[in-house]
Amino acid sequence: MSGTHHTAPGEGTPAGPTAGVSRPGTTQIFFSATQYAAATVTAALRAGLFGPRGEHRRILVVSNTAAVPEVGTPLDRMAGFERLRPEFDEVRSWNEFISPHHPAGWSPRGQDLLLWEKAVRLAWNLGDEPVEIACESIQANPSRAVADIFADSPIHVYADGLMSYGPTRNRIPHGMSSRIARVLHLDLIPGLRPMLLSEYGVQPEAVPNEAIVDVLAQIGEEGAGLLAERLPAEDRPTAVLLGQYLSAIDLITQDEEEELHVRMLRAAARAGHRDVLFKPHPSAPAVYNTSLEAAAAELGVRLTVLSEPVLAETVFARLKPDLVIGCFSTALMTAAAFYGIPVARVGTELLLDRITPYENSNRVPLTIIDAALPDAERDEIGTPLALDSLSGELGALVRTVGYCMQSRKHPDLREEAAAWLTAHLADHPQYFKKRRLTMLRLPGGSPVRAEALRRHPAVRKAVRQIRARQR
Secondary structure, eight states: OTTOTTOOOOOOOOOSTTTTOOOSSOEEEEEESSHHHHHHHHHHHHTTTTOOGGGOEEEEEEOOOSSSGGGSOOGGGSTTGGGTGGGOSEEEEHHHHHTTSOTTTOOOOGGGHHHHHHHHHHHTTOTTOOEEEEESOTTSTTHHHHHHHSTTSOEEEEEOSGGGGSOOSSOOOHHHHTTEEEEEEEOSSTTOOOOTTGGGTOOEEEEOHHHHHHHHHHHTHHHHHHHHHHSOGGGOOSEEEEOOOGGGGTSSOHHHHHHHHHHHHHHHHHTTOOEEEEEOOTTSOTHHHHHHHHHHHHHTOEEEEOOSOOOHHHHHHHHOOSEEEESSOHHHHHHHHHHOOOEEEOSHHHHHHHOOSTTOTTHHHHHHHHHHSOBTTTSOOOSOOOGGGTHHHHHHHHHHHHHHHSTTTOGGGHHHHHHHHHHHTTTOGGGOOHHHHHHTTOTTSOTTHHHHHHHOHHHHHHHHHHHHHHO
């Protein structure tokens, strides 16, 4: 088959005498590309969301979707993975199995799907036993490729961030969408219902917060030791700044992102913090730190830059800061929801103006953070979020933005969206583009656009030609 001559099976790492032994029930295969994703699915397992441990053979398949996977560290070799490992009978590498193809760019040809399924079953000793798939974003590879290969298997989609609250970006074929059993998500905003895959009737199910917090604490133990060495408990930073590396996804320039970090630092200083920790994105260039250090010296703030691979949640749990400031990182909401730490935002207005296209999946996380968190540069900050009271007004806003992003998938939301815009658009114009509202003929759009289009010479000429043909 095309592309299979150079495919080598991934090397599994057995988990003791039970590895590879067929058990009653199905084989459950979990696909994860990040440590956080693996932690989420481990928490779901420990919470019993995939059935009793003894009734299933469980395989974790890791993939590295970085641009150059060879220079990165696979999640099964990262510090803390040994705390997740006991939940799985085997660990396999998707990168190795499809080598030399890249996991993010490769998918099998339609006519080769049966051959690929046979190849996977043979390589991983699956035999003819039934298989269940649990994967991240079903809209992109490698999840899409795996779902295609196991064309008859039930699919569980799990989402570990704020994107689950937004609409599905790409269309899912009926043969695949009908197999999706549920969307597992973190309950970061109690009462707010995820829109992801809801147009297909897929129901969301929350992973219990206590389960994910416990897993994150376990895999963060090594990072906690590192923090203890670098930051004495009696003189800890009281504010944490989160970097996201937004220039890498072309939302802003590198210079603008550097300035964003400086604005975060100034906001922390404005709130009275003189000992601040900056946690940059792992892929961010070191030049970001130099501009921040210069600003810290000017402000009289002691700055610690944490470049080591420590989870943000480990920082929150161990340092217990009084404030976390970021742009629209999901970690802002984990700080609030899991650890009760006050949070604040900086720079969301710039991102709301820049983000394109309107369907961009980052739009809903950005909207949630902008609407739910105080502005660190203008508002009073330092009070924990009242999370239980957020979902009402926030839910209506998210559904309205979601409808504007994907109106054809959610026609049932049109009336609610129109009513929300009529009542609130004047106070919240930053979440909508006039052109989008005009195109959807919603309140706030331009009422003259359609009439002006009808008067356009080219349109009138085309109409005359069509009518002439019809005669």
